[in-house]
Each structure stands twice: as C-alpha cells, then as structure tokens.
Amino acid sequence: MTRTVYVNGEYLPEDQATVSVFDRGFLMADGVYEVVSVLDGKLLDFGGHIRRLQRSLDELQMDNPLSEEEYLEAHRQLIAKNGIGDGLIYLQVTRGNPGDRDFAFPPAGTRPTVVMFTQAKAGLADNPAAKTGWKIISVEDLRWARRDIKTVQLLYPSLAKMEAKARGVDDAWLVEDGLVTEGTSNNAYIVKGNTIITRALSNDILHGVTRAAVLRFANEAQMKVEERSFTIEESQGADEAFVTSASAFVMPVVEIDGAAIGSGQVGPVATRLREIYVEEMRKAAV
Known part of the structure; x- marks a missing residue:
C-alpha cells in the first residue's frame, strides 16, 4: 500500500510528494527534524518533541511555520490515513526554497518546508x-x-x-x-x-x-x-x-x-x- 505523506499542508501519495531541488534542506542540510514514536495508535511524548523542535529552529534562526496544534493534527491524520498502530512519524522542517543557491540565509518571508511521513514498526514496545x-x-x-x-x-x-x-x-x-x-x-x-x-x-x-x-x-x-x-x-x-x-x-x-x-x-x-x-x-x- 502506498503511504500518504505530508508536504507543506497537503496529504499526498508518497510517489507524488516532491520538494524543490533548490530547497536548502537538500542543498545545505539547512533543516531540523524530530521522530515521534507511535504506540497503539497514539503519540509518545509529543509535547517534548515539539518543544525541542522549536528550540532547534530558534538556534538556527528559522521560522516555525506551524503551531503545536497544527503539528498534532497532521500527526494524527497521518496515523489514521496510514493505519499506524506501532511505528514512527518523521517530521522535518527546512529553511525552504529561496530560489538560487546561496550560503547566506534567504530574505525574510521565505516559507520553511515541512515534510512528515510514517514508518510502521510492529512490536515497538516488545523489541526482542x-x-x-x-x-x-x-x-x-x-x-x-x-x-x-x-x-x-x-x-x-x-x-x-x-x-x-x-x-x-x-x-x-x-x-x-x-x-x-x-x-x-x-x-x-x-x-x-x-x-x-x-x-x-x-x-x-x-x-x-x-x-x-x-x-x-x-x-x-x-x-x-x-x-x-x-x-x-x-x-x-x-x-x-x-x-x-x-x-x-x-x-x-x-x-x-x-x-x-x-x-x-x-x-x-x-x-x-x-x-x-x-x-x-x-x-x-x-
């Protein structure tokens, strides 16, 4: 079954999800990420991960494009759309696509790129x-x-x-x-x-x-x-x-x-x- 992934507010089949080749995450590793575990269809320590995400963004002087409530809704949508019982949700925020490649940060107003996807992992709590x-x-x-x-x-x-x-x-x-x-x-x-x-x-x-x-x-x-x-x-x-x-x-x-x-x-x-x-x-x- 093709996974549904999240890209900048859209839920897309994974084979239709794309990010620009000029995205600074791709060109500069200019991005941060979090991985939230899912047990029995529920998120573990979600607030802790979102707080650390905000800290990472602040340290890189990067805007946070979503609120905690919006991140939570997106995570829950991905769990439902992909039927995840036990597994992980990967969340990545990059500085986005300012156009041409440049070492300097892009001007204010460049919207960060947000990508999320699920990974099913059966028996996460009972790992042998x-x-x-x-x-x-x-x-x-x-x-x-x-x-x-x-x-x-x-x-x-x-x-x-x-x-x-x-x-x-x-x-x-x-x-x-x-x-x-x-x-x-x-x-x-x-x-x-x-x-x-x-x-x-x-x-x-x-x-x-x-x-x-x-x-x-x-x-x-x-x-x-x-x-x-x-x-x-x-x-x-x-x-x-x-x-x-x-x-x-x-x-x-x-x-x-x-x-x-x-x-x-x-x-x-x-x-x-x-x-x-x-x-x-x-x-x-x-």
Missing part, C-alpha cells in the same frame, strides 16, 4: 533486542560542535553506524577527547553501584526527549542519577550500560569494543527503566 542487549563499538566523534541542535546533518553518524554494522555489532558510541559523547542516534549511559551515569547536557550532545523522560522516571523511582562524562574504559568496567532514544526506548548494551559489560547479560536497572518508560508513556500518549 531488549532481552539480549546491543553490542557496540567506539569511534572518534568527528561531528560539528552544535550537536544539541537536531539538524539533518547525519552523514557522520551514518558512517559510524555503517562501521558498526560492518564489524558485526549494533551501534557505535562516539568518543571525543577520550570521553563518550553519545551513540550515533541515542544518548549513552552506564550503571555503576546502582548509580546511573550519563553525560551532562551541553552543546556536545543531543538533549534527548527520551533521555529527559527516563531520568525523570529514574528519580521518581529513587534511583541515583549522576550527570557527568565517562570513558570507554569506565564503561567496560560498569555493571550495566544502555542507550535511550525515541525509537529504541531504553535499550540495554551488553558489550563495548569486545568487552562484556558486567555479566554480559541484560541487567536489572535497564530492564526496569524500560518497563517504567513503556508503562508511563502509554498512560500519557495522545
């Missing part, structure tokens, strides 16, 4: 990988210095992900100055002595919507959380490790650069956090 955990490698972090803005500049994370796949593992953690920043598309954590450790927010990492929710749930469950940097060596000596993202939720990590984490099995902290996250997100879904 959560029972076995991911194996990851470390690679040097060569991205630009404003990783807190969720831009469409994803070439290096893609290269890192492909290196991980080529080496027979699930993902890579990016390392800068000897310290883990984050995963290719997720935030990174270790657990040591019942303390959850994750890098503090800054321009160096994405301010994960799922990260914020999971840390809130951890605090409510009276789990100790420490926001600081850590090394790969410290990770390898940890009791547990895991990542969080909108699509993976809480995903245990059982191996880093060939070294087993703890027992080499999925641990109780990551397991419990995933259970809490899914339960609480289902309650709050819209």
